[in-house]
Amino acid sequence: MRSVKIYPEAWPLHTPFVIARGSRTETGVVVVELEQDGVKGIGEATPYPRYGESEASVLAQIASLQSQLEEGMSREALQLALPAGAARNAIDSALWHLAAQQRGEDLWQMTQQLAPKQMITAQTISIDMPEAMASSALALWQNGARLLKIKMDDHFITERLMAIRAAVPEATLIVDANESWHGEGLAARCQLLADLGIAMLEQPLPADQDEALANFIHPLPICADESCHTRESLPALRGRYEMINIKLDKTGGLTEALALADAAQAAGFGLMLGCMLCTSRAIRAALPLATRATWADLDGPTWLAVDAEPALRFTSGVLHLTPASAAG
Template sequence: MKLSWHVYGLDLASPLRISRSVMTRRDAVRVVLEHDGVRGHGEVVTSVFYQLDVPRIVELLTGVAPAVAGSSPEELLTRLPPLPPGVLAALDAAVHDLLAVRAGAPLHALVADPQWTDVPTAFTIGIGDPRDCAAQAAELTARGFSVLKVKVGGEHDVATVQAVRRAAPDARLILDPNGGWTAERAVRVLDDLPAVDALEQPLPAGRLDELAWLRQRCPVPLVADEDAATAADVKALAGLVDGVNVKLAKCGGIARAREIIDTARAAGLDVMLGCLVASSLGIAPAVHLTGHARWVDLDGHLLLARDPWRGIGGEDGTLRLTGAPGLGVTPRPDTTAVPRPDPGPVPR
């Protein structure tokens, strides 16, 4: 089996501010696996939070090349090498894509989820001036979005959420402080807010005692994100939260995501499917799992100035698969990704 990759840039349409950073761009690495003339694709994006940059990703791919070259797709799927979750998820996506393309079936049919329907996705509104956030909310709902995720953890949280609610009275709202609140602040802020659909990761990861205290006083479903990276994490969260955010780049791919989803259900927890900023190629694996989620927040491709892939929709607030084999995404002919120096394919 052959492994190769290509490095390119993903510029955001506008800066995205969250409680811990401001993002204007990510770099991405497209991973390609080829076996007997069939190709599968995956994507890993750079992340300061997850300590992945392009040199590190390339180093890791170079290191696993011999193991990949000596494996069949079926063997690689069951014995993926130990890697950081984001890189592991890209390889996992590529081998799933290859196997599904070879079988002539959409990926969801190969992962025990044969029924798939169009699904609304949230769109993320970053921290900003309340009037600007309201204007964005009005524009998004006019386009068809029925779910909005509002980043909070700034100076004007209450004013921002109130303004967004006035601009989008019928939208479901998810609040995400990215760990930027204290438990006490969460209680105070929620007391002053209109009804919202969920509160995601209000506290820094690891503060489970405070999370339990907050849940007793939280009037909306409480969802863990950074606290829920593995199935073991989810077991520890039972009774402390109402749901968990499953991100393939955080847990390591489709198989691990399914394990977390099954663990969450057994613990009585709901599931949110989330993502990092990525192209449609990077978002597509999670789209095939949306039948398992109460909340779907798969808008990473919608935040880009130019998405080099297409095939999962979402521009009007609804994700739609094409039904094509594999991930179901194809390169967009009218968009040229901005390249970075590329070390090229792994030597065979």
């Protein structure tokens, strides 16, 4: 028999995180601990209101499977028992971690991936006035970040982007609108981004307005985030997006995320690996996908005032990996 613990945690941020949907000063996560024969696995997920999730709803979903988890529920059975989302991710991540600990391996070994010594991750610039965003970009660049992800809403787009590009002319910039733009005027905005050397645009339109991207000629890649959750999302994305952003909280864990990555690459999509605001536990669970992605956006823990231990080591724009940190 396994023992099962389920509990919420709140992690304050050191700086407000502002996107098109609003501002946050802390992130709430749900944690699952599974222990069997003295070996423990732990998984973490971030409930996301955009997808109809709350801390209470995710806790209830997980609790509904407690007896099955105690009796040895497998990852395969879990895929059928819960829909994709944060609850399934917390359990799936705990099951992967438990299996790795039982084998004496890490997730890289279990998924037959070679762990790099370090990887570049995007550093996010949250929404503010143009001068403040430019100042943030410059500070990150001066500290070593080379890939910057710029959050945008529907205001001051030209002013913000021009100020940031002027501040960091050599940085690689990607823009995330979080569904806040509209089909009208999108072509001109895409051209502006291309003229400023923006490398990619993420989820400009609401997910239910993707049809506006069909046969839409654009001068830079567009990446699906809110529009892509699992393999079932892919058929509707063809001809509309060039890339997809994989997040374990959307796929419902690494099990589906690996399958999604395989299917997406087979269909010709490029990959981005993303995260919610989270601790190092959640990032560690996603790492086996990182080497397959064109861009990794794994800076969630860098927004926390204090990270969960054992914490991954980040410097500005770089995630440093050792065998111990990769294994957790």
